[in-house]
Amino acid sequence: MFDFLKIFGGKSESSSEQAHKRLKFVLIHDRANVSPEVMEHIKNDIIKVISHYMEIDQKAMEISLENDQDAVALVANIPVNRMRPVAGHRR
Amino acid sequence: MSEVIVITSGKGGVGKTTTTANLGVGLASRGKKVVLIDTDTGLRNLDLLLGLERRIVYTLVDVVQKRVNYGQALVRHKKYTNLFLLPTSQVADKTAIEPAQMLELVEAMKSEFDYILIDCPAGIEQGYETAVIGADWAIVVTNPEISAVRDADKIIGKLQAANKKIKLVVNRIRPQMVKDGTMLDMTAIDDILSLECIGQVPDDDKVVDSANRGVPVVESKDSAAGEAYRDIVGRVCGEDIPFKPLEVETFWQRLKHVFGR
Ligand SMILES: Nc1ncnc2c1ncn2[C@@H]1O[C@H](COP(=O)(O)OP(=O)(O)OP(=O)(O)O)[C@@H](O)[C@H]1O
Ligand SMILES: [Mg+2]
Numbered sequence: 001m002f003d004f005l006k007i008f009g010g011k012s013e014s015s016s017e018q019a020h021k022r023l024k025f026v027l028i029h030d031r032a033n034v035s036p037e038v039m040e041h042i043k044n045d046i047i048k049v050i051s052h053y054m055e056i057d058q059k060a061m062e063i064s065l066e067n068d069q070d071a072v073a074l075v076a077n078i079p080v081n082r083m084r085p086v087a088g089h090r091r
Numbered sequence: 092m093s094e095v096i097v098i099t100s101g102k103g104g105v106g107k108t109t110t111t112a113n114l115g116v117g118l119a120s121r122g123k124k125v126v127l128i129d130t131d132t133g134l135r136n137l138d139l140l141l142g143l144e145r146r147i148v149y150t151l152v153d154v155v156q157k158r159v160n161y162g163q164a165l166v167r168h169k170k171y172t173n174l175f176l177l178p179t180s181q182v183a184d185k186t187a188i189e190p191a192q193m194l195e196l197v198e199a200m201k202s203e204f205d206y207i208l209i210d211c212p213a214g215i216e217q218g219y220e221t222a223v224i225g226a227d228w229a230i231v232v233t234n235p236e237i238s239a240v241r242d243a244d245k246i247i248g249k250l251q252a253a254n255k256k257i258k259l260v261v262n263r264i265r266p267q268m269v270k271d272g273t274m275l276d277m278t279a280i281d282d283i284l285s286l287e288c289i290g291q292v293p294d295d296d297k298v299v300d301s302a303n304r305g306v307p308v309v310e311s312k313d314s315a316a317g318e319a320y321r322d323i324v325g326r327v328c329g330e331d332i333p334f335k336p337l338e339v340e341t342f343w344q345r346l347k348h349v350f351g352r
Contacts, residue, residue: 014272016279019275019279020279020283024283030241030245
């Protein structure tokens with residue numbers, strides 16, 4: 001389809017919209033930075049859940065907050081050593 | 092029952108002292124017995140905004156260091172006779188008052204006042220700790236600017252960690268800029284900080300004019316900021332006051348603004 005809005009110089013993002021997005025993003029980071037303890041808690045909880053199903057390399061595991069253009073994601077890198085035999089049999 | 096409220100912000104110059112003075116006068120003119128405590132030791136201003144600067148004898152520092160009772164340091168307002176100021180020292184610095192001393196003082200004052208409002212200094216150091224320790228809840232003042240909102244969030248994190256309830260005041264909003272999409276509005280700031288908002292105060296020349304006179308703007312009937320502060324007073328008293336849409340100046344009003352005086 002034709003993008004008439006763009007052709008006729010239609011609205012680009014206003015500065016207040018940009019401020020809104022940038023703040024939402026930076027505050028997640030500010031907060032995460034203030035509390036590495038929270039990241040540690042999250043990590044431990046993830047280990048607990050995943051360990052039911054697979055054996056993971058806890059020392060090599062990494063989690064972090066990462067961002068692209070306009071979203072923040074919790075990214076986890078969890079090396080798996082082997083599956084547990086009980087996997088899939090849990091309630 | 093006494094209510095202790097700290098007015099804080101993180102970033103400096105966003106309107107904490109202005110908010111404290113207006114809230115104090117507004118509550119007092121509703122018949123509440125109110126004391127305003129200035130904790131911006133070394134940089135006091137609350138006395139000026141209330142027109143009380145020439146009547147200070149003793150200060151908060153004298154009180155916490157037990158040279159005088161708090162009653163001797165209180166300055167009573169002439170017009171609002173149930174409004175009192177506990178000024179701080181202009182020569183000492185923030186380390187002159189320990190948070191524990193402040194807590195003891197606030198506890199002792201509770202039986203005498205309906206509202207104890209504490210004007211917090213900018214920053215997150217000892218001055219902040221001293222101001223916040225005795226408070227039941229906090230008003231965080233911010234401006235619709237990216238840096239002020241970020242600093243507000245830092246303070247909000249600290250207040251939440253200390254289990255204080257928080258309400259937000261957005262000060263110095265310029266309706267025309269909001270309309271043009273060049274300034275954050277209250278809804279956006281609400282969305283970013285997720286706090287209950289109890290006030291949106293427009294940027295208003297009358298605030299400066301009334302500071303010059305030492306008469307808080309909450310009393311002037313023809314000021315948009317004054318009206319916003321009256322609404323804040325009502326909300327602090329627990330009234331459910333809907334937010335009015337901010338008025339953008341019409342062409343003629345703006346013309347009058349520029350040429351008329
Ligand atoms: N709504 C408003 N409209 C116009 N000017 C304002 C408004 N609110 C505050 N100001 C002005 O902004 C300046 C700073 O206000 P104020 O002293 O209340 O801020 P503060 O947060 O207490 O500052 P500090 O961090 O230095 O203690 C003052 O000159 C005041 O007159
Ligand atoms: Mg101040």
